[in-house]
Amino acid sequence: MAAPAEKHDVFKAIADPTRREVLRLLSESERPISEIADHFDMSRTAVTKHLNILKEAELISGRKEGREKIYQLHPEPLTEVKQWLSYYERFWENKLSMLKHLVEDEK
Amino acid sequence: MAAPAEKHDVFKAIADPTRREVLRLLSESERPISEIADHFDMSRTAVTKHLNILKEAELISGRKEGREKIYQLHPEPLTEVKQWLSYYERFWENKLSMLKHLVEDEK
DNA sequence: TTGACACATAACCAAAAGGTGTTATATTCT
DNA sequence: AGAATATAACACCTTTTGGTTATGTGTCAA
Numbered sequence: 001m002a003a004p005a006e007k008h009d010v011f012k013a014i015a016d017p018t019r020r021e022v023l024r025l026l027s028e029s030e031r032p033i034s035e036i037a038d039h040f041d042m043s044r045t046a047v048t049k050h051l052n053i054l055k056e057a058e059l060i061s062g063r064k065e066g067r068e069k070i071y072q073l074h075p076e077p078l079t080e081v082k083q084w085l086s087y088y089e090r091f092w093e094n095k096l097s098m099l100k101h102l103v104e105d106e107k
Numbered sequence: 108m109a110a111p112a113e114k115h116d117v118f119k120a121i122a123d124p125t126r127r128e129v130l131r132l133l134s135e136s137e138r139p140i141s142e143i144a145d146h147f148d149m150s151r152t153a154v155t156k157h158l159n160i161l162k163e164a165e166l167i168s169g170r171k172e173g174r175e176k177i178y179q180l181h182p183e184p185l186t187e188v189k190q191w192l193s194y195y196e197r198f199w200e201n202k203l204s205m206l207k208h209l210v211e212d213e214k
Numbered sequence: 215t216t217g218a219c220a221c222a223t224a225a226c227c228a229a230a231a232g233g234t235g236t237t238a239t240a241t242t243c244t
Numbered sequence: 245a246g247a248a249t250a251t252a253a254c255a256c257c258t259t260t261t262g263g264t265t266a267t268g269t270g271t272c273a274a
């Protein structure tokens with residue numbers, strides 16, 4: 001049975017600065033956990049927890065390679081955030097929309 | 108000490124579904140607290156807490172009008188999220204070599 | 215095959231988040 | 245003035261989050 005798409009939703013996943021930094025690191029290149037942990041002032045176990053949350057949000061995935069586990073970025077779920085955000089873009093891109101949006105039937 | 112001891116960042120503010128729903132409600136029109144609370148299955152007190160978090164993130168503002176407090180959307184801080192996202196957009200829009208292996212299609 | 219390495223997992227803890235109800239204050243309407 | 249309404253402020257409870265240390269499992273290399 002397929003994993004539930006959003007056990008951890010993306011918004012929660014990116015809410016934490018540490019996790020955002022992890023995503024940035026992985027956007028540069030895939031890395032093993034130890035290399036990721038070196039960038040933070042916390043234990044490797046704590047980093048692993050963050051990685052698991054990101055993995056449940058399907059923002060990263062890990063493959064085993066020998067005794068290392070290499071994590072890599074999966075940016076697709078971020079489209080959900082982008083779509084959510086696009087609804088609000090009109091409010092700052094054209095100021096007049098504060099009146100306009102009243103006529104829209106959203107949802 | 109101009110900086111508030113606990114400035115809620117935007118990412119944290121939008122991480123909660125209830126708060127995102129509040130933003131959506133306020134995007135339709137400004138509303139008093141009681142009207143917002145009617146949309147949720149929780150106490151008005153709990154809603155007020157969410158409003159305060161949104162206010163600290165400067166996503167909403169409230170003005171007193173008689174005995175009511177009217178809350179209004181301020182979408183500007185969302186630009187921070189948009190900018191953060193734009194860094195990752197290229198990863199799914201331009202198919203950079205690093206992410207070649209990502210062949211998942213969208214729903 | 216023994217020992218060091220890389221990671222996972224479990225047990226535990228403190229603090230923050232998210233909820234409740236009650237009381238207090240300010241405003242409006244008779 | 246007094247009653248009703250809207251919100252703020254306060255105290256408290258429970259769950260989640262983010263971290264720790266300790267221990268276990270699989271892999272590589274001498």
